[in-house]
Amino acid sequence: MDKSKLYELICSYNDEMLELWKNMVNIDSGPDAHEGVKKVSDIVAEFLRNIGFLTRTINFPNAGNMLVAEYGDMTKPFVIITGHMDTVFNKGAASTRAFKIEDGKAYGPGVLDMKGGITIALFVLKALLSMNYRKHPIKIILAGDEEIGHSCSTAPQEFIKEGNGAFAAFNMETGFPDNGLVVERKGMYQFMLEVFGRGAHVGNAPKNGRNAIKEIASKLLDIEALTDWDKGNTFNVGVIEGGTVCNSVAAYAKIICDLRFVDSSYLPDVKAALQKIVEKQYVEGTKTVLTSIVEFSAMKRLDTTMELFALVKRTAQEEGFRPVTAKAVGGASDSAYLTNIGIPTVCAMGVIGEHNHTVEEFAIVDTMLERAKLLAAVLVNV
Ligand SMILES: [Zn+2]
Known part of the structure; x- marks a missing residue:
């Protein structure tokens, strides 16, 4: 031609x-x-x-x-x-x-x-x-x-x-x-972590509270620590929301995270590590739920x-x-x-x-x- x-x-x-x-x-x-x-x-x-x-x-x-x-x-x-x-x-x-x-x-x-x-x-x-x-x-x-x-x-x-x-x-x-x-x-895996705690008046009954923000803050650091620069797996916690007012113990908090990975075969191990973080409890009486948003192959x-x-x-x-x-x-x-x-x-x-x-x-x-x-x-x- x-x-x-x-x-x-x-x-x-x-x-x-x-x-x-x-x-x-x-x-x-x-x-x-x-x-x-x-x-x-x-x-x-x-x-x-x-x-x-x-x-x-x-x-x-x-x-x-x-x-x-x-x-x-x-x-x-x-x-x-x-x-x-x-x-x-x-x-x-x-x-x-x-x-x-x-x-x-x-x-x-x-x-x-x-x-x-x-x-x-x-x-x-x-x-x-x-x-x-x-x-x-x-x-x-x-x-x-x-x-x-x-x-x-x-x-x-x-x-x-x-x-x-x-x-x-x-x-x-x-x-x-x-x-x-x-x-x-x-590849990409986006997910949300929600923590359900218990609200309480911080003046009258602070001990009744189960602070969802404290729980998610601890888990956030655990998630970020899963980043493995050598393998090219990187985590980013990009969104955080939680609580309502400063004189109430936060009953709810959430983070939305994004994982990038070079090789899709890494994903099962990474997901297992995430599951462990979900199950771990820093604040007794809180519950954490992981929801997958999007998964994109490498x-x-x-x-x-x-x-x-x-x-x-x-x-x-x-x-x-x-x-x-x-x-x-x-x-x-x-x-x-x-x-x-x-x-x-x-x-x-x-x-x-x-x-x-x-x-x-x-x-x-x-x-x-x-x-x-x-x-x-x-x-x-x-
Ligand atoms: Zn495009």
Whole structure:
């Protein structure tokens, strides 16, 4: 395939790309907007059908839907392009912070994470197919509830089922300013610890109290002490709440914690250690309850991922693009489910920017075409 023609074609889509990117950013598709996820999904599905893909949605009663699209003979080894259509922002974000471009940066909820990445994938496929790309079958898998860790859906199982038969995957997640591509990610386990004590008047009957704050404060230190820097298991107690007024013994307290781990095989031991902390009692008469919130598998660094990364790196060199590097990060992504079943996966192929998950989130507009050319060349070479 004539790559310079391919790049020319991609660049000619620039205005259409910006338009689609804007349209998707201006739809609320946060955790409370499943119908917004569906709207984004419908836009993407229509686009893909127009260029020859077959599409289907996988619906969940309590979560944003998944979109799966296929092109070519899926009985043959295929390439996956993946990502997610949901954002972390609740309803109203799209109207208060609508898509805008200022000084070469695009702003808006999910502009970086990861509606820019989806835009890139769509137009790269449009360009490739209109230049008669037939090398491999292609499957697109877009989740609708990634940001809440698929806590209300069976999306992880769907990833595993849909991923079967793929020989390579690219995740269009948030790109990094250092041009690093992600080959390894930590897993995540978020949980809540609640302590139920007994309230009491601190003047009249202090001995009747069972202080939930004192209990949870002791346990908080135990939890933080489970951090193992050598193994890469790190705990963070990020939220604490408890008590009502200072002249009453606190009857209730809670903490919300986040564990990151490099290897999912560490998790059973860590959970056992946590259970011991739950059962331990510092303040007699208190009760502690642990509730799991979200669990996200780690993305393993596979040897085959490193081979796939080498192909991306070589492609960037040959094409005179900015050099790419391989990196490991602490943030989780759906790439984990694909690497769990042995599919080499290069992640963070999307538009480049900073501050995702915050209102300062922005994407560097020029990187849309930069990353589109990279993905297109990689798909030709893989
Ligand atoms: Zn993301």
